[in-house]
Amino acid sequence: MPQFKAHSVLPGFNLALGYTLLYLSLIVLIPLSALFFKTATLGWGGFYDLATGDRVLASLRVTFLTSFAAALLNAFFGLMVAWVLVRYRFPGKRIVDALVDLPFALPTAVAGITLAALYAPNGWIGQYFAAHDVKVAYTPLGIVVALTFIGLPFVVRTVQPVLADVEAEVEEAAASLGAGRWDVFRRVIFPAVYPALLTGFALAFARAIGEYGSVIFIAGNMPYISEIAPLLIVAKLEQYDYAGATAIAVLMLLISFALLFAINGLQWWSSRRGAK
Amino acid sequence: MPQVSLTRRISTHESQSVTLLLIAVALSYLVLFLGLPLYAVFYQALSKGWKLYWEALKEPDALSAIKLTLLTAAIAVPANLVFGVAAAWAIAKFEFKGKSALITLIDLPFAVSPVVSGLIYVLLFGAQGWFGPWLQAHDIKLIFAVPGIVLATIFVTFPFIARELIPLMQAQGKEEEEAAISLGASGWQTFWRVTLPNIKWGLLYGVILCNARAMGEFGAVSVVSGHIRGMTNTMPLHVEILYNEYNFVAAFSVASLLALLALVTLVIKSLVEWRAKSNGNPLH
Numbered sequence: 001m002p003q004f005k006a007h008s009v010l011p012g013f014n015l016a017l018g019y020t021l022l023y024l025s026l027i028v029l030i031p032l033s034a035l036f037f038k039t040a041t042l043g044w045g046g047f048y049d050l051a052t053g054d055r056v057l058a059s060l061r062v063t064f065l066t067s068f069a070a071a072l073l074n075a076f077f078g079l080m081v082a083w084v085l086v087r088y089r090f091p092g093k094r095i096v097d098a099l100v101d102l103p104f105a106l107p108t109a110v111a112g113i114t115l116a117a118l119y120a121p122n123g124w125i126g127q128y129f130a131a132h133d134v135k136v137a138y139t140p141l142g143i144v145v146a147l148t149f150i151g152l153p154f155v156v157r158t159v160q161p162v163l164a165d166v167e168a169e170v171e172e173a174a175a176s177l178g179a180g181r182w183d184v185f186r187r188v189i190f191p192a193v194y195p196a197l198l199t200g201f202a203l204a205f206a207r208a209i210g211e212y213g214s215v216i217f218i219a220g221n222m223p224y225i226s227e228i229a230p231l232l233i234v235a236k237l238e239q240y241d242y243a244g245a246t247a248i249a250v251l252m253l254l255i256s257f258a259l260l261f262a263i264n265g266l267q268w269w270s271s272r273r274g275a276k
Numbered sequence: 277m278p279q280v281s282l283t284r285r286i287s288t289h290e291s292q293s294v295t296l297l298l299i300a301v302a303l304s305y306l307v308l309f310l311g312l313p314l315y316a317v318f319y320q321a322l323s324k325g326w327k328l329y330w331e332a333l334k335e336p337d338a339l340s341a342i343k344l345t346l347l348t349a350a351i352a353v354p355a356n357l358v359f360g361v362a363a364a365w366a367i368a369k370f371e372f373k374g375k376s377a378l379i380t381l382i383d384l385p386f387a388v389s390p391v392v393s394g395l396i397y398v399l400l401f402g403a404q405g406w407f408g409p410w411l412q413a414h415d416i417k418l419i420f421a422v423p424g425i426v427l428a429t430i431f432v433t434f435p436f437i438a439r440e441l442i443p444l445m446q447a448q449g450k451e452e453e454e455a456a457i458s459l460g461a462s463g464w465q466t467f468w469r470v471t472l473p474n475i476k477w478g479l480l481y482g483v484i485l486c487n488a489r490a491m492g493e494f495g496a497v498s499v500v501s502g503h504i505r506g507m508t509n510t511m512p513l514h515v516e517i518l519y520n521e522y523n524f525v526a527a528f529s530v531a532s533l534l535a536l537l538a539l540v541t542l543v544i545k546s547l548v549e550w551r552a553k554s555n556g557n558p559l560h
Contacts, residue, residue, distance in 0.1 A: 006371035010453055011463035016366035020378070023359045027431055028384055031396040034406060038399050077305045084302040088295060096303070098546045102310050104485070105538035105545075107492025108390075109512040110531040113519045114313045117320060117528075124316065125308075149309050171288045181290055210389025213494035213512070217519065230391040230495065237395065237499060242404055249392045256387040264380075 035253065038246045050247035058224040059232045060251075066140055066228070067208035070147035075201045078155025079193070085156070086163045100156050103149055108213025115146050116218040138220030143228065146214040151204030158200035162193050162270075195270030202266060206259040210252065317535045320528035332518075332526035333533070340506045341514035341530070344422065348497075348510060349490040352429040356486055357479075360437030364475075365467075368445030369453065379442065385434040393431045394499025397424055420502030425510065428496040433486045440482035441475060444559065448474055477552040481545065481559055488541040492534055 005013065039047055050056070084090075085097055103111065117123050119137040121130040129136050136142050166189055174184045212230040220226045227235075229252055236245035290298070322329055332338060363382060367375055385393065399405050401418040411418060418424045452474070456466040472479075494512040501508045503517065511530055518527035552559045 004373050008370055008450075009457050010369050010450060010466075011457070012365060012467075013370050013372075016362045017370075017372070020359065020363040020366055023362075024378075024381060027427075027434060028381070031400055031431070032384070032388070034399045035392070035396050077302070080298060081302045081306060084299050088299055090299055094546075096306060098542050099306065099310055099314075101542055101545065102314065102538060105488045105492075105541040106314075107494060107512050107515075107531075107534045107538070109494040109515050110317060110492070110534045110538075111313065113515060113527055113531060114316050114320070117524070118313060118316055124312070149313070152309055168288060175288055181294075184288070206387065210392070211495075212389065212391045212498075217516075230389050233389075233391050233395060234499060237398065240404075242399065242402075245395060246399065249389075249395050252389055253392060256389065260383075260387045 032253075035246060035250055038242070039250045042243055042247065046243070047247050047250070050244050051251050055223055055227075056229070056232065056248055056251075059227050059229045059248075062140060062143070062225070062227060063209055063229045066143040066147055067205050067211075069144045070151055070208050071201050071205040073144070073148050074151045074155045074204045075197060078152065078200060078204075079159055079197055082156045082159040082163055086160055100153050103152050108150070108211070109217075111149055112146060112214040112217035115149060115214065116142070119145055119218060137218050138226070140219075140226050142218040142220065143215050143226060146218050147208040147211060150211050150214055151208050154204040154207065155197065155200030158196045158203065159193050162196040163189075166192050195266060199263060199266045199270055202259060202263045206256060206263065209259070210256060314535065314539075317528060317532050320524060321532035323528075324525045328525050329529050329532075332523075332529035335526070337506045337509065338514060338526070338530055341509045341511045342533070344425070344509065345491050345511040347422070348426050348429050349487055351426050352433055352490045353483060353487050355430055356433055356437050357483060359434075360441050360482060361479075363438045364441035364445045365471075367442050368448075369450045382438050382442075383435050385431055388431075390432060390493065390495025391499055393496040394428050397427050397431070397500055419500055420504070421508060424500035425497050425508060428500045429490050429493050432493050432496045433490045436486035436489065437479070437482035440478050440485070440559070444475055444478040445471075477548050477555070478559055481548045481552075484541055484544050484548070488538060491537055 042050065081100065085093065085100075116137050119126040119129070119142055121127065121135065121137070123137070126136055134141075136145060170188055171184055174188045175181075179187065210230060212228075212234070215228055216231055219228065219231070221231055229248055233245045233248050233252075236242075236248070289295075333342075363378075366372075367379065398419055401407050401411060401424065403412065403419075405419075418427070452470050453466050456470045457463070461469070491510075492512055493510075494516070497510055498513060498516070501510070501513055503509060503513060505517065509517065511534055515527050515531045515534070518524075518530065549559055
């Protein structure tokens with residue numbers, strides 16, 4: 001019979017694993033399974049009707065488009081920030097580096113009300129957009145702003161270590177063979193950081209899909225226009241429509257799991273390329 | 277001289293102007309999205325002077341929100357700390373089947389939207405939930421009450437400490453513990469005197485991040501709280517209520533405390549990273 005556990009002289013395996021499994025089941029697995037059991041009571045037809053209603057689909061479209069735009073913005077500027085932090089020296093660099101993690105540490109509600117105040121038509125930044133008749137806060141554009149803030153650290157933090165590991169010799173070799181600086185970036189550096197960049201993009205995207213706190217203050221929350229899927233779940237709950245809330249939640253959960261799966265694949269790909 | 281012309285031709289650095297341009301654009305991006313919002317929180321909080329700022333914080337509902345937030349973190353962080361150490365001990369020090377599946381399951385809460393994290397507890401313990409009728413018959417209130425807030429907070433902060441400790445303890449191996457045991461130390465002695473000193477910086481790092489999220493969580497807590505002023509309002513929820521009442525100075529005053537917490541978190545985090553690195557045990 002194949003053994004479940006390899007022999008070890010260290011004690012405490014049963015206690016540690018037992019407690020881990022018990023706590024994991026009580027806090028995570030059983031509550032999450034409640035969601036699927038509740039969905040099962042709806043029946044396939046019921047679930048399909050609830051999950052494909054006009055307002056649900058519109059909220060999913062808003063969620064996906066704004067999350068994608070924010071992740072794309074972060075991929076571009078995040079790569080640039082990582083580049084600057086890894087390659088250049090300038091005063092205050094360590095403080096800037098530490099500040100990149102601010103969105104991880106700042107509560108989302110604080111970010112939400114602050115960004116709403118900044119980008120409102122009379123806000124510090126919003127007034128310049130208002131002068132050109134562009135509304136940022138209370139439109140989908142405002143959602144992109146909030147999601148960009150939330151996702152900012154992901155690309156920087158995934159690209160930074162990979163960029164630091166690109167060997168100077170390879171760059172020198174390419175340059176000595178006559179490649180210009182832009183060619184070296186395009187043909188040598190970018191291919192090396194590409195998997196990490198994609199991973200960071202996917203992490204920022206996944207985080208943005210589920211985000212709630214920072215968005216609701218700046219979004220305006222107009223059904224069909226600037227209403228995100230997590231907000232629709234809350235709206236349904238407030239009307240005691242548990243079935244409707246559950247259907248959207250399951251849909252979002254499945255999307256998150258698919259993204260998690262893709263991110264794991266990307267990380268595996270990225271580490272394999274690093275090992276070569 | 278050939279040497280000179282060679283080094284001139286193979287430049288592996290950008291020209292000065294490109295360098296300056298990249299730094300300028302990157303810093304502008306960070307100022308626009310990080311620096312300015314951070315400054316704005318404190319500016320708005322103090323826009324009507326210190327007197328109104330203090331009054332907003334001294335107000336009973338604000339104080340009760342601060343207390344509830346501290347209480348929630350005081351339960352959620354130790355709970356996840358004990359779990360994180362147990363999980364890391366089992367995963368890092370032993371070989372068993374299904375280990376990678378277990379690690380994936382521990383990370384699961386990170387993939388769940390905060391709103392969904394709250395919803396699952398409503399489905400379990402709410403009036404119409406699985407245990408709803410039983411809880412009602414025994415007059416126990418979990419949802420729209422403090423226990424629900426604590427549970428939802430534990431869920432969203434579940435992986436923080438475990439995912440910090442697992443790779444750290446895996447990298448450290450188990451030779452030191454095996455040596456201690458073979459020299460006659462008991463399991464607990466080995467843990468307290470050998471393992472714990474080795475993982476203390478990683479532990480602190482996880483605790484700091486877990487605490488920041490526990491105190492700042494909004495979506496999950498919002499779903500289970502019921503928003504009863506002075507009763508089930510945490511600081512982030514109190515910020516929302518004040519903001520929706522157009523009481524901006526008070527909203528930003530409470531928000532400024534949370535922003536301060538974020539700054540303290542970043543400072544301690546940087547110190548721990550620096551400390552771990554200078555000890556030769558980088559955390560990542």
